[in-house]
Amino acid sequence: MIIVLGSPKGGVGKTTLIGNLAALLLSRGKSVTVLRADKNEELADFFSRREEAGLPMCPLHSAYGDISREMKRLQKMSEIVLVDTAGHDSMEFRSALTAADVLLSPVRPSSQVEVDNMNKVNEVVRHVQENENPSLKAYFLFNRCKPKATDAIELARSLSADPNWIPALRTWINQLDVFESAFNLGAGVHDVSSASSLSKAKALIELLAEEIGL
Template sequence: MIVAFLNQKGGVGKTTLALNLAALWADQGRRVTVLDADPQASALDWAQARSQAGLSRAFGVVGLPRETLHQEVPDLARGADHLVIDGPPRVAPLLRSALLAADLVIVPVQPSPLDGWASAEMLRLLDEARLYRPTLRARFVLNRCAARTVIARETQEALAAQDTGALRGTVGQRVLFAQAMACGQTVAELEPDGPAAAEIAAVGAEIEALDR
């Protein structure tokens, strides 16, 4: 399965979700490769921080911020159970290439009106990509949300009402995610029995179920 984490809006947590989910799947015995398609190279920075800390490699991270991504992905995907694409914000040609490369697009959205407006543009790009990839699937996922807030509930309901739909699982706004990213680790490594790891596990299982 080729899973792309995409959103034109920056700061929605694409890289954090991509890396934590990739680590989850790798820990479950899947062969996982992460493609860093963002010119900011945050996933590669995370992998470097991990190496400098002397930690074992959890999975391969490859930098590929090129508009030919969709042409190169099939060869890279042959050796992986899950190929995870960490997509770019606001780089239209790169984003379109990632859309054409993916089997499934996960669109992280924060609970705010601004994110809701940005997701309308993602829906348009998804429709455009389906002209060439009719089988392309997509789901929104609510990320960085405070639990039991009205705006989180309303955003989740609005996303679920879209034709694209939304994952049932959500991911909270937790300092642990930033701490893990800074030191090249994952939330499951820092707090294996904590709520952040549980949220990632639930979202990961839901994504894998979409491929069955």
């Protein structure tokens, strides 16, 4: 199963979610490979910190340009491939969709800039579903949600009112400090033993994994 985290907007939580999904799957003994298609070093640095901390590791590959062939190659070697793409409308993002099983596109419901970007994601996804990859499952993933979820509720309503929109997952990830503090240590929330809101953060990542069939 190939899961792509993608959005033409940076800072939405793609890399953080990759780190957390990888940590959860590794804690369950799954075979995971991560493909980094973003030239920034954040994910590579995360894995270096992870290794230094002695946390469970998985192979990390990098590829740029048309990454679909590399994705298919890695798929043969591993149960789950997680693909991190850059925060702009890139060749990597578009080619990743042609080979992916699932796209997760994080969006912060309270950010107008991020909400405005959903149109672009929708267009690219619909085009790929109609052409190269009809079986692509694509979802918006509400991330960094505030406790009072007014924006998220409203956004979920407007998406479900129009079948042309790709759907949003039912799992909404909250804005929680532990995601950032864990990431700084090369950890996902499943590698952390104590922190405030830790059990909530772990439950959210587990619900996310379950909802996409992991």
